[in-house]
Structure formats: structure tokens, C-alpha cells
Amino acid sequence: MDKALQNNYEKVKQRIEEACNKYRSSSDCVQLLAVSKTKPIEMVNTIAELGQKHFGENYVQEALEKIDQRPDLIWHFIGPIQSNKTRPIAENFNWVHSVDRLKIAQRLNDQRPDDKGKLNILLEVNISQQATKSGFSANELSDALKQIATMDNLQVRGLMAIPQPSSDFNQQRQTFAAMQQLLVDLQQEFPELQLDTLSMGMSGDLEAAIAEGATIVRIGTDIFGARDYSK
Numbered sequence: 001m002d003k004a005l006q007n008n009y010e011k012v013k014q015r016i017e018e019a020c021n022k023y024r025s026s027s028d029c030v031q032l033l034a035v036s037k038t039k040p041i042e043m044v045n046t047i048a049e050l051g052q053k054h055f056g057e058n059y060v061q062e063a064l065e066k067i068d069q070r071p072d073l074i075w076h077f078i079g080p081i082q083s084n085k086t087r088p089i090a091e092n093f094n095w096v097h098s099v100d101r102l103k104i105a106q107r108l109n110d111q112r113p114d115d116k117g118k119l120n121i122l123l124e125v126n127i128s129q130q131a132t133k134s135g136f137s138a139n140e141l142s143d144a145l146k147q148i149a150t151m152d153n154l155q156v157r158g159l160m161a162i163p164q165p166s167s168d169f170n171q172q173r174q175t176f177a178a179m180q181q182l183l184v185d186l187q188q189e190f191p192e193l194q195l196d197t198l199s200m201g202m203s204g205d206l207e208a209a210i211a212e213g214a215t216i217v218r219i220g221t222d223i224f225g226a227r228d229y230s231k
């Protein structure tokens with residue numbers, strides 16, 4: 001057993017528990033998504049052994065190799081989606097957090113195999129309004145949901161965001177609070193949909209995200225260590 005990895009994982013679990021106790025009514029208020037991109041399957045196996053079920057991946061080919069070895073785990077696609085890569089995503093994942101345009105939703109719907117059940121999706125919101133970032137703008141969400149609600153092989157579950165990084169806790173909270181408000185507005189507009197998910201918060205800002213109602217936090221670095229893209 002990799003002791004350092006185990007230790008990192010327990011520390012993240014503890015941070016989550018503390019934030020849940022401080023800001024929410026229950027100590028178990030959010031789901032931890034372990035972001036294993038660029039990391040070997042042995043590390044996935046180690047924390048799976050500690051009880052971790054949900055894993056996030058950004059690169060299709062890398063992810064398929066891991067899913068092939070651990071089909072028992074629950075796999076979330078969280079990376080940018082090229083339209084020519086939607087088929088393996090639709091066929092192999094349980095969740096997609098990074099649906100950033102209608103065309104991608106339509107392709108995932110068309111390519112989802114019938115025997116896999118509905119694909120859970122989140123709409124990515126460009127909450128910091130960065131010109132270089134993908135995602136729906138806040139005022140596009142309502143129309144997008146109307147269309148996606150008609151797609152039978154998708155279950156739209158809520159929203160996801162990757163805000164512009166900030167080291168200021170209050171700034172982090174403000175941005176996440178805006179996300180929570182968007183979800184509440186959509187829940188009121190679409191009571192027939194199962195909009196129960198807010199995917200936000202990473203290693204550097206998970207406390208602020210939990211304070212503002214995150215239901216999934218996506219943690220890579222603080223569990224698995226820094227990523228090395230040089231290999």
C-alpha cells in the first residue's frame with residue numbers, strides 16, 4: 001500500500017468533512033470525485049481499496065484503458081470534448097461534466113448505447129466569463145436545457161464550473177454562490193428535471209465550493225500529487 005497516497009486521500013476526506021461540518025448541516029455533504037488523469041491505474045486501485053468509487057478523467061484514450069481494468073468503478077468524463085470523440089465517451093462513461101455546447105449533447109444522446117441506461121450530464125458554465133474558456137454563458141442555460149430535456153438518452157443533472165483561479169476565499173465564494181443561484185433558478189424553471197448536482201471545487205478551493213452548495217468536488221493534485229505532463 002502506497003502510504004503517502006493513502007495519507008493524502010485521508011487528508012482530503014478530512015478537509016471535506018471539516019468544511020461540511022462548518023458550512024452545511026451534515027458531515028457527509030458532498031461527493032468526492034478523485035481526478036486521476038495522468039496517474040497510473042495502480043494509484044486508482046490504491047484509493048479504490050480505501051473505498052473511493054468515483055473517478056474523473058480528462059483524456060479519452062487514457063481513460064478507456066483504466067475503465068477497461070476497473071469497470072466496477074464509476075467514471076466521470078470532465079475534460080474538453082472534441083466532437084469526434086463523443087462516441088467512446090457516450091459508450092464508456094457514467095457521467096459527463098463538461099458538456100459545453102448543444103452539438104456535444106446531441107451527439108452523446110445519439111451515441112449512447114440503449115443497454116447502458118441514460119448518461120448523466122452536467123452543463124459546463126463559463127462562470128468567470130473568460131473569452132478563452134468553454135462553457136455556456138449564464139443566459140444560454142435555459143434554452144439549452146429546453147432542448148436537452150427532449151434528448152431521451154441523457155439525464156441532465158445540473159451544472160459544472162471551472163472558475164478563474166483565485167487565492168482569495170471571498171472571491172472564490174462569490175463565484176460559487178453565483179453558480180448555486182443559477183442552479184436554483186433552473187430548478188424553479190424546470191421542476192420536472194432532476195437538477196440535483198453542482199460540480200465545483202478543486203484542490204485549491206474545495207472549502208469555498210462546499211460553503212456555497214457543491215454536491216461534487218473534483219480533486220486531483222491534493223490526492224495524487226502534482227501532474228507531470230512532460231512524459
Ligand SMILES: *Cc1c(COP(=O)(O)O)cnc(C)c1O
Pocket residue numbers: 035037058078079162202203204218219220221222
Ligand atoms: C484536472 C481537473 C481537476 C482537478 O484539479 P486539481 O487542482 O488537481 O485538484 C478538476 N476538474 C477538472 C475539470 C480538471 O480538469
